[in-house]
Amino acid sequence: MKMSNTSERLKELMKTKNLKQIDILELCKPISNKYGISVNKNDLSQYISGKSEPGSKKLAILGIALNVNESWLMGFDVSMERGSINLLSEKEELLLDKYNKLNDFGQTEAIKRVSELTEIDKYTRVNITTMAAHNDDNSEEQQELMMKDFEEMDKW
Incomplete structure (x- = not known):
């Protein structure tokens, strides 16, 4: 209140x-x-x-x-004391700190560059679907693609 x-x-x-x-x-x-x-x-x-x-x-x-x-x-009837909840991680704080040091043009560029990074698998969090080891009814082409995927995952 x-x-x-x-x-x-x-x-x-x-x-x-x-x-x-x-x-x-x-x-x-x-x-x-x-x-x-x-x-x-x-x-x-x-x-x-x-x-x-x-x-x-x-x-x-x-x-x-x-x-x-x-x-x-x-003016609400709550404690005057400030809570100590920090919703941002250390990395997010750092990113925000750097972003806020930029002028409007720099901020626009930063948004573009981060957007570009999100389009590259190497830089994004990927949902990996697990396939059963006994699933052998895939075509030869599918098996080759899976092997390439596994090789790429090994590089992570």
């Missing part, structure tokens, strides 16, 4: 942690840079005044920067 709003919660945090708007912006800066999502003076001023509410991405930046639960920051 919603008990408050983002404006009130930000004011509460500013009071209890003795923060000014500039302090919050400084806390947001490294996270904003990491994820490529900017929280600027105007945004924060509007959130604190209650003129607007942050979208999900900017809310996440604020939650991480202030180390509070985003739902609590939105």
Whole structure:
């Protein structure tokens, strides 16, 4: 149940942690840079005044920067404590970090290149169907193709 709003919660945090708007912006800066999502003076001023509410991405930046639960920051009656659930693997974090360092053109190129890699069997996760060892009613051509497949799998 919603008990408050983002404006009130930000004011509460500013009071209890003795923060000014500039302090919050400084806390947001490294996270904003990491994820490529900017929280600027105007945004924060509007959130604190209650003129607007942050979208999900900017809310996440604020939650991480202030180390509070985003739902609590939105005004819901939940614990203020931030959970420590990380849904991304280390490799995904690394990939996202590198991707966010790219400009728009670079990000578009990265997407193209990753898409190309997904078209190459060598780089994709493949579902392998097991065939019974006693299945000998395959044509000679099918058996040759299976042998080539087995040889390719041995290279993995």
